[in-house]
Amino acid sequence: MKEHSAGRTDGELEDIEVELFVRALQARHGYDFSQYAPASLKRRVQQLVHAHGTGTISALTGRLLHEADFLTTVLEGLSVPVSEMFRDPEVFSALREQVLPLLASYPQINIWQAGCAHGQEVYSLAILLEEAGLYERTQIYATDFNPAALRHAQEGIYPAREAQLWSRNYLAAGGSHTLADYYSARYELLKLDSRLRRNVIFANHNLVTDEVFCEAHLVLCRNVLIYFSDPLQDRTLGLFRDSLVRGGFLCLGTRESLDFAPAAADFVPVDAGLRIYRLGAKAPRAG
Numbered sequence: 001m002k003e004h005s006a007g008r009t010d011g012e013l014e015d016i017e018v019e020l021f022v023r024a025l026q027a028r029h030g031y032d033f034s035q036y037a038p039a040s041l042k043r044r045v046q047q048l049v050h051a052h053g054t055g056t057i058s059a060l061t062g063r064l065l066h067e068a069d070f071l072t073t074v075l076e077g078l079s080v081p082v083s084e085m086f087r088d089p090e091v092f093s094a095l096r097e098q099v100l101p102l103l104a105s106y107p108q109i110n111i112w113q114a115g116c117a118h119g120q121e122v123y124s125l126a127i128l129l130e131e132a133g134l135y136e137r138t139q140i141y142a143t144d145f146n147p148a149a150l151r152h153a154q155e156g157i158y159p160a161r162e163a164q165l166w167s168r169n170y171l172a173a174g175g176s177h178t179l180a181d182y183y184s185a186r187y188e189l190l191k192l193d194s195r196l197r198r199n200v201i202f203a204n205h206n207l208v209t210d211e212v213f214c215e216a217h218l219v220l221c222r223n224v225l226i227y228f229s230d231p232l233q234d235r236t237l238g239l240f241r242d243s244l245v246r247g248g249f250l251c252l253g254t255r256e257s258l259d260f261a262p263a264a265a266d267f268v269p270v271d272a273g274l275r276i277y278r279l280g281a282k283a284p285r286a287g
């Protein structure tokens with residue numbers, strides 16, 4: 001490891017560069033990444049350096065400051081919009097069996113799917129609701145802070161090579177048809193049936209800076225909190241709690257948890273292993 005003047009190692013210099021990059025991103029474009037988990041953020045910034053051959057993080061920062069279009073590329077790189085349909089099928093199976101029957105008692109169901117990436121999870125939910133006979137009275141708000149990901153989600157077009165895995169997931173999640181009933185395939189692409197998004201509103205929402213915007217019966221936010229520092233996770237979980245009706249459900253990613261968060265006291269586990277919780281008595285808000 002090289003040591004520089006003032007005793008800084010390469011790694012420490014890179015940490016300073018990441019900090020300046022994050023500041024530039026906020027000052028130039030208004031996106032605040034200062035509370036993301038540092039190690040994974042640094043890794044993704046380094047991947048951007050590698051992918052764009054800028055050599056250093058400082059040079060990447062230069063492009064971010066001076067090339068307006070570069071923001072889209074940076075957001076795509078930092079936000080990891082990776083997903084799949086019926087990802088972790090056992091979670092969808094539990095939603096089908098343990099959550100939807102209880103949601104069925106509401107005349108109108110609102111679902112907030114935060115961090116929807118390219119939309120695979122939204123379409124999976126829509127199929128689940130359709131098969132439970134609940135979709136007609138459901139409104140899904142699918143949000144993300146990455147505008148390119150939201151556009152992709154809205155189109156619902158994916159590489160056809162995904163079909164095999166997604167079909168297997170769908171059946172493992174208790175699907176009662178075949179997944180092919182919900183898409184048309186052409187050449188190398190598959191297009192999900194546009195009817196699946198008839199009750200979906202895709203909207204830009206940033207979990208770092210934006211507030212609650214709907215009263216939800218289910219909040220699904222999977223594989224997003226893992227990128228956040230503990231204080232930002234706490235803020236986000238607080239948003240979800242404030243958004244849910246009493247008795248509403250929260251579903252997190254299998255590597256995420258409510259444990260240790262201040263909001264945990266307000267929830268009871270429905271299936272702790274699958275990260276499905278239910279809001280009990282709502283604590284009065286401070287202030």
Ligand SMILES: C[S@@+](CC[C@H](N)C(=O)[O-])C[C@H]1O[C@@H](n2cnc3c(N)ncnc32)[C@H](O)[C@@H]1O
Pocket residue numbers: 079080081082083084087114115116117118121143144145146149205206207208221222223224227253
């Ligand atoms: C790994 S994907 C998760 C996709 C999907 N929920 C799943 O589990 O398959 C993470 C998503 O979170 C979004 N995201 C990250 N930070 C966010 C923020 N501050 N506000 C809203 N969305 C965010 C990213 O843009 C990305 O689409």
